[in-house]
Amino acid sequence: MVEPIWYTLILSTLTLTLTLSTATPPLNPAVNHFQQYLRINTAHPDPDYTTAVSFLNNLATSIPNLQTRTLHLTTPNKPLLLVTLPGSNPSLPSVLLNSHLDSVPAEPSKWSHPPFSALKTPDGKIYARGAQDDKSIAIQYLEAIRNIFQQDPGFTPVRTLHICYVPDEEIGGFDGMDKFAESNQFKEMNVGFFLDEGQASTNNEYRVFYADRSPWDLVIKATGKPGHGSRMYDNSAMENLMKSVEVVSKFRENQFDLVKAGVLPNSEVISANPVYLKAGIDSGDGKFVMNVQPSEAEAGYNIRLPPTADPDLLKKRIADEWAPATRNMSYHIVEKGPLRDYKGRPLITATNDSNPWWTVFKNAVEACGGKLSKPEILASTTDARYMRVRGIPSLGFSPMKNTPILLHEHNEFLKDAVFLEGIKVYESIIKAFSSFEGATP
Ligand SMILES: *[C@@H]1O[C@H](CO)[C@@H](O)[C@H](O)[C@H]1NC(C)=O
Ligand SMILES: *[C@@H]1O[C@H](CO)[C@@H](O)[C@H](O)[C@H]1NC(C)=O
Ligand SMILES: [Zn+2]
Numbered sequence: 001m002v003e004p005i006w007y008t009l010i011l012s013t014l015t016l017t018l019t020l021s022t023a024t025p026p027l028n029p030a031v032n033h034f035q036q037y038l039r040i041n042t043a044h045p046d047p048d049y050t051t052a053v054s055f056l057n058n059l060a061t062s063i064p065n066l067q068t069r070t071l072h073l074t075t076p077n078k079p080l081l082l083v084t085l086p087g088s089n090p091s092l093p094s095v096l097l098n099s100h101l102d103s104v105p106a107e108p109s110k111w112s113h114p115p116f117s118a119l120k121t122p123d124g125k126i127y128a129r130g131a132q133d134d135k136s137i138a139i140q141y142l143e144a145i146r147n148i149f150q151q152d153p154g155f156t157p158v159r160t161l162h163i164c165y166v167p168d169e170e171i172g173g174f175d176g177m178d179k180f181a182e183s184n185q186f187k188e189m190n191v192g193f194f195l196d197e198g199q200a201s202t203n204n205e206y207r208v209f210y211a212d213r214s215p216w217d218l219v220i221k222a223t224g225k226p227g228h229g230s231r232m233y234d235n236s237a238m239e240n241l242m243k244s245v246e247v248v249s250k251f252r253e254n255q256f257d258l259v260k261a262g263v264l265p266n267s268e269v270i271s272a273n274p275v276y277l278k279a280g281i282d283s284g285d286g287k288f289v290m291n292v293q294p295s296e297a298e299a300g301y302n303i304r305l306p307p308t309a310d311p312d313l314l315k316k317r318i319a320d321e322w323a324p325a326t327r328n329m330s331y332h333i334v335e336k337g338p339l340r341d342y343k344g345r346p347l348i349t350a351t352n353d354s355n356p357w358w359t360v361f362k363n364a365v366e367a368c369g370g371k372l373s374k375p376e377i378l379a380s381t382t383d384a385r386y387m388r389v390r391g392i393p394s395l396g397f398s399p400m401k402n403t404p405i406l407l408h409e410h411n412e413f414l415k416d417a418v419f420l421e422g423i424k425v426y427e428s429i430i431k432a433f434s435s436f437e438g439a440t441p
Contacts, residue, residue, distance in 0.1 A: 030143040030423060031126070031416045033059060037135050038118035038128035043103045049167050052101050053079045056138065056165055063146045064153070073179040078167045080180055085145060087160035087434060093192025094160040095433045098383060099138035100169030100176065100197070103130040110410040124416040131414040133407035134197040136422065137398050138165060144426035157434030162189055169383050172336070177383035181390065193357040193433070194387040194394040198378075200403040200414075205373035206365060206425070209396030210349040211388070212381045213267060213304040217334040220244055220323040221298040229291035238279060240327045241297040247321050248272055248301065267377040268306045270314065276300040306377050307346040311339050337381055338389045347388040349395055351375040356438045357393050364432035368424050370399070399425040 037059075040052045053070060060066045060083045071080045081101075087094070106115035106129040113119040115129040128135075141163050148155055168176035180186055201207045222244070224237035255269040279297035280288040305311060315333070323331035341347055351358050365372055384394040399422035406412040 028416070028420065030139065030146075031120075031419060033143065034136065034139045034419055035118035035120065035126060035128075037139055038126070038130055039116055041116050042101050043105045043115075043129055044170060045105070047102045047167070049077060049079055049101050053081045053165065056081050056083075056142075059139075059142055060163075063142060064149045066142075066145065069185075071180070071183070071185060073183055074175040078175050080167060080176065081165040082185070083142070083163040083165075085157055085161045085430075085434065087157045089158050089437070090160060092159045092437065093190050094162055095193045095195070096189065096191045096387075097137075097141050097161070097163045097430075098177070098194065098196045099134050099141065099163070099165055100173075100383060101138075101165050101167050102170050103133065103135070104170050104408050105129075106412075107410065112411055115412075120416065125413040126416060126419070127411060127413045129412055131412050132200055132398070132400060132403070132405075133412070134398060136400065136414055136419055137197055137426075140399070140419065140422045140426050141430075143423045144430050147423065147427050148431060155431075158437055159434050160189075161430060161434050162191075166383065173383045173386065177386045181386040191387070191392055194384060194392050195361075195429070196382055196384040196387075196394060196396045198396040198398040199407065200398065200400040200405045201373065202402070202404060203373075204401055205371045206397065206399055206401055208351070208361075208372050208375050209378040209382075209384075210351045210375045211307045211347055211377045212337070212385050212396075213271075213306050213377060213379060214339050214347070214385070215336040215381055216303040216305065217336060218272075218301040218303050218318065218322075218331060219298055220248075220301070220318075220329060220331045221296065222327070222329045223296055224293075224328055226295040227293045229293060231293070235328065236293045237295055237297040237328075238293060240329055241279065241299060243327065244322050244329060245274070245277075245299055248274070248299075251317075251322075265376065267379040268308065270306070270309050271302075271304045271379075273302050274299060275302050304379065305339065307339065307348050308377075337385050341389050341391050343391060345391075347385060349388065349393045351395075355393055356436075358395070360432050360436050360438070361395060361397075361429065364429040365425060367432070368428035370425050370428075398422075 037055060040055060041048055042052050057068050060068050065085060067084045069082045108115055113127040118126055118128040120126045166176040166180060198207055198209050222237040222240035224235050224240055227233055252272050258264045258269055259266050277299050279294050281292055281294050283289045318331055323329040353359055378396055382396060384396055387394040400418055403418055
């Protein structure tokens with residue numbers, strides 16, 4: 001239907017008047033890009049990487065001087081986007097900023113706003129899965145570079161800077177950062193420093209992480225003579241397993257006591273948390289046979305080792321105390337990540353003046369008015385381990401202060417003002433890194 005022109009005119013005037021009279025501030029383009037990205041569902045088990053990469057590619061190419069490449073290192077539905085800001089001196093090792101494309105799943109019924117709506121409340125909270133982990137940094141990197149060129153169109157980076165957007169971090173990075181780090185494209189980039197995601201801080205200081213804990217999956221298994229449920233005898237599988245469960249619990253308690261007493265942070269002790277128990281004979285109706293003591297029993301543990309822990313000592317403890325062969329026990333450890341780099345050094349990035357990258361990073365954060373809290377070990381694991389194992393200094397950092405830590409939780413959100421302040425921090429960091437000409441090994 002064609003509307004009479006006067007009707008359209010009145011309607012537009014009315015809309016304009018309404019827009020002007022309401023108190024809503026003008027839409028910030030960077031915040032808008034953040035919300036748009038959050039609306040792309042890249043949660044497992046079925047992350048839409050293709051749409052995410054296409055969105056980020058369009059965003060990057062709208063910014064002066066950025067070049068993009070999409071790599072397919074595994075299957076076509078797992079693309080990796082590489083964005084490059086070329087430096088004038090390509091012989092200098094480059095800086096790589098990382099953001100993973102995927103998120104953990106969200107249970108919509110447990111959220112106050114739909115997890116892929118990126119709804120913004122009047123006080124500026126943007127609710128979405130990935131708002132903190134880690135879609136904020138994905139957009140902040142790009143908007144920071146856009147701002148740098150807007151303020152100074154003649155800005156000339158000396159050192160090349162790359163941003164990679166990788167799939168599958170939340171499920172171990174095996175088809176993501178692991179494959180990328182092994183690729184020729186990565187070798188050619190000659191990466192000298194890696195900046196990865198961090199976590200929110202509840203106070204006024206930004207957190208920074210210089211190491212991850214390394215995960216082990218441990219299964220301990222007991223065998224023993226089966227017997228009638230009524231019999232009292234020594235060394236049944238159940239008895240042998242239970243003895244071990246007690247020993248591990250005691251160890252866990254001692255480590256946890258150090259945390260509770262404030263001696264060590266959570267991330268600097270060895271955690272050994274029970275995750276499953278398996279025993280009993282299936283009676284076929286979803287229950288268990290109650291009159292037989294089984295001949296096998298096992299328990300599974302999720303173990304996290306800080307880089308300061310001695311893995312050989314822990315292995316000896318497992319062999320001698322947690323699953324001793326003398327009690328007919330066996331064990332199996334799956335080391336899910338490295339503990340030492342290719343030169344046998346602990347996977348730690350120095351946060352003192354011995355590491356020139358640290359100094360550049362710290363000064364850049366402070367130059368824009370930011371404050372860093374004492375560097376920490378991350379209690380969990382990130383893609384940074386694939387860099388540290390190659391001897392590449394790596395820091396974990398997501399500029400979110402005065403923000404509750406909501407990664408992987410219901411109602412994950414980030415405030416627009418915090419998001420925008422983070423862009424300023426990256427402007428300072430990116431300018432500092434791309435102008436840094438210091439000699440680096
Ligand atoms: C270990 O298993 C053997 C063979 O079943 C059994 O004879 C022995 O008593 C068991 N020892 C312990 C400590 O469970
Ligand atoms: C710097 O930190 C590293 C790693 O923690 C440490 O090994 C080294 O001794 C420190 N160097 C100085 C000068 O403090
Ligand atoms: Zn993350």
